[in-house]
Amino acid sequence: MIKVLNYINGSYCEPISGKWLDNYNPSNGEVYSKIAKSEARDIEQAYVAAKEAFKSWSNTTIDERSRIMLKIADLIEDNLLKLANAEAMDNGKPLSLALTVDIPRASSNFRFFANAITQFSSEAHESVGLNTMNFTLRQPIGVVGCISPWNLPLYLFTWKIAPAIAAGNTVVAKPSEVTPMTAFLLGEICTKAGLPKGVLNIVHGEGPTAGQAIIEHPEIKAISFTGGTKTGEHIARTAAPMFKKLSLELGGKNPNLIFADCDYDKMLAVTVRSSFANQGQICLCGSRIFVEKPIYEKFKKDFVAKVKELKVGDPFEASSNIGALVSKSHMEKVQSYIKLAEEEGGKILYGGKRVTVKGLENGYYLEPTIVEVYDDQCRVNQEEIFGPVVTIMPFEREEEALKMANSVKYGLSSTLWTTNINRTMRMSKKLEVGIVWVNTWLNRDLRTPFGGTKNSGVGREGGFEALRFFTEAKNVCIAYEDE
Numbered sequence: 417m418i419k420v421l422n423y424i425n426g427s428y429c430e431p432i433s434g435k436w437l438d439n440y441n442p443s444n445g446e447v448y449s450k451i452a453k454s455e456a457r458d459i460e461q462a463y464v465a466a467k468e469a470f471k472s473w474s475n476t477t478i479d480e481r482s483r484i485m486l487k488i489a490d491l492i493e494d495n496l497l498k499l500a501n502a503e504a505m506d507n508g509k510p511l512s513l514a515l516t517v518d519i520p521r522a523s524s525n526f527r528f529f530a531n532a533i534t535q536f537s538s539e540a541h542e543s544v545g546l547n548t549m550n551f552t553l554r555q556p557i558g559v560v561g562c563i564s565p566w567n568l569p570l571y572l573f574t575w576k577i578a579p580a581i582a583a584g585n586t587v588v589a590k591p592s593e594v595t596p597m598t599a600f601l602l603g604e605i606c607t608k609a610g611l612p613k614g615v616l617n618i619v620h621g622e623g624p625t626a627g628q629a630i631i632e633h634p635e636i637k638a639i640s641f642t643g644g645t646k647t648g649e650h651i652a653r654t655a656a657p658m659f660k661k662l663s664l665e666l667g668g669k670n671p672n673l674i675f676a677d678c679d680y681d682k683m684l685a686v687t688v689r690s691s692f693a694n695q696g697q698i699c700l701c702g703s704r705i706f707v708e709k710p711i712y713e714k715f716k717k718d719f720v721a722k723v724k725e726l727k728v729g730d731p732f733e734a735s736s737n738i739g740a741l742v743s744k745s746h747m748e749k750v751q752s753y754i755k756l757a758e759e760e761g762g763k764i765l766y767g768g769k770r771v772t773v774k775g776l777e778n779g780y781y782l783e784p785t786i787v788e789v790y791d792d793q794c795r796v797n798q799e800e801i802f803g804p805v806v807t808i809m810p811f812e813r814e815e816e817a818l819k820m821a822n823s824v825k826y827g828l829s830s831t832l833w834t835t836n837i838n839r840t841m842r843m844s845k846k847l848e849v850g851i852v853w854v855n856t857w858l859n860r861d862l863r864t865p866f867g868g869t870k871n872s873g874v875g876r877e878g879g880f881e882a883l884r885f886f887t888e889a890k891n892v893c894i895a896y897e898d899e
């Protein structure tokens with residue numbers, strides 16, 4: 417059985433405790449590998465390696481850092497099939513999605529930040545008339561911690577690591593213990609690309625032990641985290657008294673606002689995707705659908721018909737649109753919300769049941785589920801489900817739609833379907849979110865600020881925002897004298 421080992425100081429190693437976790441294949445519910453069950457001692461080992469590597473990596477030229485990162489990007493591309501297979505097996509997502517989205521984006525993350533660092537600069541301020549010149553240094557922080565979730569494993573792991581090392585930091589990183597495989601494979605790619613030992617250290621294990629040791633390590637001064645809001649709260653509570661820099665990208669309950677004047681066919685096709693891509697396990701999925709009254713009944717009929725066409729099945733079959741949910745416990749959480757929807761008086765328009773896939777009877781498959789709700793304050797409309805479940809509800813006026821869109825504790829993204837430019841501007845300004853998509857969804861330019869407001873997190877990732885997060889600004893003020 418494959419052992420998912422730690423990657424510390426450029427080499428693979430077993431956990432100090434000698435203990436292992438089971439790694440499940442969600443498509444059939446079977447254990448298929450063992451994962452290093454690391455703890456504080458392993459994190460300390462990784463920290464020591466990262467601290468030593470920082471001395472030279474922080475002084476390595478931008479060109480050299482960039483060259484190595486571009487090589488990593490190339491090697492990810494060269495290993496597309498191997499990595500995509502590993503991701504589909506570990507996560508349960510369709511192989512087609514891993515091949516076209518997850519792994520290409522992991523490569524793009526390295527390529528993007530390899531180039532971005534060559535364009536990153538800092539400011540100078542001349543205090544005219546005061547004979548003073550200020551310039552700002554942007555210096556790497558030191559050893560930083562990157563903690564990522566299971567829904568987009570290599571995609572989000574590299575989204576954090578790439579800007580961190582581009583800016584000259586060294587990293588102690590922990591992928592989710594639910595989906596560690598592609599992070600494990602990244603180690604050998606980094607070695608092949610010539611990344612100096614200790615620059616990236618990948619430690620596997622559970623959140624409350626291995627993750628906890630990262631967030632409470634006194635010398636790891638910045639934490640970049642993506643995951644659940646509850647965990648984000650815990651990280652903030654632990655790290656804030658130690659004055660660590662924090663970037664927290666948390667949950668979402670994103671509104672999809674559909675107006676009668678939209679491009680209907682395009683909206684319908686994209687709404688199917690924004691509802692159920694990756695089994696609905698993307699923090700950006702449009703899980704609350706609000707539709708303007710004149711097209712509500714038509715939308716309901718057409719949406720149900722389109723969703724019925726989606727095939728739930730073996731992630732490795734090309735015809736599968738929806739694979740398995742990531743774990744048994746997560747599937748049960750999603751099922752509990754479907755039950756709650758009915759208890760709250762919601763009407764299941766489609767789906768709601770577990771799917772049995774021939775030959776994979778113990779896999780974690782669920783039907784894509786559409787719930788019509790009558791009160792936007794009900795729990796299924798307020799709480800993050802993070803699975804293939806969406807709610808739909810009509811609205812009459814723009815202000816009503818806006819009020820419902822904003823009436824959740826989350827504030828990550830929203831999607832607006834309209835051809836009215838005035839409405840687009842009005843609503844974009846008033847939506848309490850970090851990202852507004854208009855007539856599109858998950859359309860990503862990696863230069864743009866990415867992150868949420870309210871309980872969806874703190875800080876922004878992407879572009880220069882990420883490079884600013886992973887550096888400390890130091891102003892140097894020079895007073896000079898005239899002759």
Ligand SMILES: NC(=O)C1=CN([C@@H]2O[C@H](COP(=O)(O)OP(=O)(O)OC[C@H]3O[C@@H](n4cnc5c(N)ncnc54)[C@H](O)[C@@H]3O)[C@@H](O)[C@H]2O)C=CC1
Nearest residue numbers: 564565591592622623624627628643644647666667699802
């Ligand atoms: N990006 C997002 O918005 C995501 C949201 N979620 C939401 O969170 C819920 C819970 O999912 P989980 O897998 O439990 O996510 P989680 O937030 O517990 O896990 C994310 C990462 O945090 C780590 N972690 C957990 N506890 C930690 C601690 N005390 N210190 C440091 N690191 C820690 C985990 O090991 C994992 O690497 C999901 O049902 C979903 O609603 C989950 C994954 C991604």
Ligand SMILES: O=C(O)/C=C/C=C(\O)C(=O)O
Nearest residue numbers: 567642665698699700860
């Ligand atoms: O950066 C992106 O394109 C997407 C990020 C998605 C998440 O952070 C998530 O689903 O957790």
